[in-house]
Amino acid sequence: MSEIKRVALAGATGNLGPAVLDQLLQAGLEVTVLTRAGSQHKLPETVTLKEVDYDSLESLTTALHGHDAVVSTLGSLSLSKQLLLVQAAAETGVNRFIPSEFGSNTVHPKTSQLPVFGDKIAVQKALQKEADAGRLTYTIVVNGPFLDWGLAVGFVASVKDRSISLYDGGDRIFSATTLPTVGKAVVGVLQHLDETKNRAVYVQETAITGKQLLDIGQKVTGTEWKAAQISTEDCVKDAWAELSKTAPDYGKAFMNFLNAAIWGEGYGSHFETNDNKLLGIKEIGEEELRALMVSHA
Template identity: 60%
Template structure:
């Protein structure tokens, strides 16, 4: 496969989009951002912004003509949009599609059966179908939870509020990756198109446990006042499934529970034992570097 230089980015705002955009620009790619017509966001002068109708195949296909790769960070729940993007990218002869994956290991059979990942699996199947026809290729990027963001918003642990949920006791090892590193992983995929063709790649900044992070949190903020709650994953899943059985289930009451199970439950593949860091040019963080990150986020 020839080298990739022109990259379209769908979803350049939000939590992950800006980090990927920054890394693409730093690496010298020619970037086109797809924006909604209602968008008021501004981008660097080197970025080409094209307003699209995400519900129109023609609009998306026209916008993607001439692009060699498409990276999507759109919400995984926007299934109709994602599938239309796959179809449009194929019609526009885009070489590589990196879908809005970035997170739990949805290649793991136990993880992919959780309802919250159903839409991601549907998109994966659509990409496999396109790849089988000999046209567009794809790469799935599994990163584990967003490490820096997860501590900033209290998802992994709440540094400001000095609290953490120790799922199943907090001893289970899991992989995690910061937003900038996920952006660098995208670069690694695009600069190694043959080695990353039609498969998942795994990236991690660190492998750790919730207990280990709790100790780092205490070191950063002082041990006094910390609240550590032991939460059984079985209870988390039970609550999630019970909510889904209701006539009008509230996503706020089941989505996060399923995600928590996929990261900190047993057998969900959240510890990447054979990451692709070396291929992607990613160096893992040392314990001292992780502590430094925790310290900076605690301020």
């Protein structure tokens, strides 16, 4: 399969975009950042900027001409915009498309049925259709929750507040990865096209339980933490109940479904086999986890 040299990156800002951009540049790849009209971002001088209209196939095909790969890190509210981006990539001869997944195991049958992942599943189907027609190849990167971001904002655990939510008792193992390592995984995919063709790759920096995180956090801070006990079954029930309302709070339903996908039973959130070795990813131990927590204290 042809070597990847030119990469178009959709969504270079936000939580993940900068980390992916940094790793692409470190790997010596030529990067074009797709931006919306009027967007103003401070990006490295080596990056090419191209304004696009994500609702215009002509705009997207013009921007993608000459590129070998497309990497999308578009945020939740823009995931559906990828459908036209996939079409544009197929029509311009792009070799590899990496969609904005980078989280829960959406290729798992149970997880794929959650409404929160509807847009991602639609993009997966579009990619599969184009791959079946021989018009492009794709890779889905599954890495669990962002560990560093999750500690910074209190999603995985809050070092600042000395608190954590323990789902279903906190004994269930889940896989997690930091933002820079997700970026490294993207580069690894682009460097191993044959081995990662038309499939999901699994990446984890750690496989850990909520109780283990709680224990490490308490050791790091030297204080006792608050541990909320939450049922993931209740999360799912509450999410469906919210969606049934006349004026639902979609954000609330989103978070409840997401919590179930990460910490619930049978959603494939612990990657018992992974692609770390292939993609050059190393797992971290308790010492590195302690250092990570200290950096967010």
